Amino acid sequence: MYKCCIFDLDGTLVNSIYALKQSVDQTLQHFGLGPVSIEDTKRFVGDGYKRLIERSLKAYGDPELTHYEEALTVYNEVFKECCLYRVEAYEGIPELLSFLKEQGIFCTVLSNKPHQRTLDNVSHVFAPGTFDRVYGERESQGIRKKPAPDGVNALIRELGLEKSQCLYLGDTNTDMETGQNAQVDTAGVLWGFRGREELEGFHPRLLAAHPMDVKEFIKDVNHIE
Structure with a gap:
């Protein structure tokens, strides 16, 4: 689950x-x-x-x-x-995040973007409280950038979870490698910056063409009616 x-x-x-x-x-x-x-x-x-x-x-x-x-x-x-020029959430993302919150599933952000700019983007697009943790690049704190597993591992520790309870979602080879290096399940999203072929090569647990594909996948895994 x-x-x-x-x-x-x-x-x-x-x-x-x-x-x-x-x-x-x-x-x-x-x-x-x-x-x-x-x-x-x-x-x-x-x-x-x-x-x-x-x-x-x-x-x-x-x-x-x-x-x-x-x-x-x-x-x-x-x-x-x-950093905020024409930045907007992808279609279906707000609905996916609402579903996750309704189910009591932690929502977190892990980016290689500079930490303050990550916070700026998230606060510009999403309502306060949407995410339980938001982290950008923090190498000065000893947490290596993705695809190193440091950021994922830190989040898992902070939230008191097991690796099997986490799903990492991203749109690039760096994201897929991050999930693999952290030994958590991955979902490759096809609405972002890279294509199916790049993501498929990493054999993610899910390839999602739309955020609602992620919702249906989690409903299935978590046995949600």
Whole structure:
């Protein structure tokens, strides 16, 4: 029986691709580079902002990463202003979260986005109290970024749960690897930034085309009428 759902943020709970592209575009523009395409943005995200900037620079005119360190600083300043640009919940997510709360299932967020920006996104889109825990990147506290299992393991400890009681949901290979590394069940969501083929390769417990697929899956596993 599942007692907790651990959600990735970008591409899983919220469509933030326009905010991410806007932030990368303004960063690259500072060096006379870019803009980055939507499709490349979807491919470059998922492993934290440092890898996002590294991949963007390499693909858009700075293969030697000459501007890398300065670009990180620029991006962090730009992202403070752009992180909520056109960010919204995916269709069906509010209904899924309401169902989980009704069933007494913990709802948590675990993102590689900087922690404060994660909090900003969640508070901008969702009502207070929607989630029991919300965590972004916390490497300064000794919790490695996904796909390391640290964040998942910390949540499980905090909530006093067993691994078998948790379902990790995400839209990228990083998310599937996170679930595998933490030894919890995974659900790959197909409405986000990556495709079926990438997620299928990790053999998740569920491949969901819509949030209501997750609801029906949990109803089945938890024997809910």
